[in-house]
Amino acid sequence: MSNHLALITQTQSLIASGDIVGAEYALAELADTEGDHALMEVIAQLPAKDVLAVIREYDSSRDSVVNLLITPEQFARALVLEKQYKDLSHTHLRGMVNGIIFRDGADPLEFLEAIGDLEGGSEALANYFAEKWSRIEAFARTGHFDTIEDDGDLLSDDELRASAYVRAHITQEEVADSDWMELAWLLRYECRDLFIEMLLVLRAKARAHDLGLGEEEEAEEDDGKFETRDTDRGKATPVARDPDEESAI
Missing domain, CATH: 1.10.10 (Arc Repressor Mutant, subunit A)
Known part of the structure; x- marks a missing residue:
């Protein structure tokens, strides 16, 4: 030892x-x-x-x-800290998520469940999908990733919850790219509550971006609704930064 x-x-x-x-x-x-x-x-x-x-x-x-x-639990604990790097492109985030969740012999659902069990997990996933927001919204609405099929209207929270339980229009094999499409498919059809929570957080981030708010201000956006939005999994909240947890940068 x-x-x-x-x-x-x-x-x-x-x-x-x-x-x-x-x-x-x-x-x-x-x-x-x-x-x-x-x-x-x-x-x-x-x-x-x-x-x-x-x-x-x-x-x-x-x-x-x-x-x-x-392990999935160790990965989840590390993942929720990734925002501290303030990598606006989220390149490293996507690389490590894809490389670990879809590694040979791994069960992606075990990793997603571990992420969903932690405060800040839905925000980490929202950051992962940040560059694909419109296509994730189209996927939530139509069951396809092509934004041409979407009329541009966002589903309400209730409609979003209902849509998550609609039968899949595409199979996992059709989007088995070990990348964002397959991850979105797994979330929507295998981890539905986490998919809803992630998308609600992603919407809040998009609104904050449109308002020109920074990372520290995102949680204050929309009259505080970002911090208190209810989902079936509980509260869709950003990761709480532990004062004893120094940045790894």
Whole structure:
């Protein structure tokens, strides 16, 4: 265990200095020498912010042993902190979500359920779909991703809840791209309440953007409704930043 404590300290030091490649290499070495179980023990002891610092650097051209071994619960805890990086393009967010949720042998629904169980999970998913908002709205309304089929009117909250239970017009196989379309399909037809919650948060973010509000002001938008909007899963709230949880940047 002392060796593991030393590795944890070394990994955190490397991450703090910005050497993410070095940190990942140190973790991979542990897996090579002591096996996957030892690495899983270390990942479980690392703060979520440090796990995030490693997994958000996902590169589709190579496998990361951390990405391959991280559990749904560990991934969810890291994911809700990703907003602290203030990456407006959400490129890293989409890369790590696709790379981990759709990794070989994984059950995407286990990851989605873990994300949905955490405060801030629906906001993380809304950020993931931010660049595809109109197509997600079309999907909610028509069951297809082509915005040409949508008349531009947003479904009301009640209509949105009802539409989530409509039979699928397209099969999962038709959108099995291990990317945003497949994730949206899984959410709508396998995690319906989370899909509704995510879309309500996404709408609130879109309204805040139209009003020129920044990240800190988004939760105040629409007379505070963003923080108190009810869904079947509870409150659609943004992640509450823990004052003791330092940014991993």
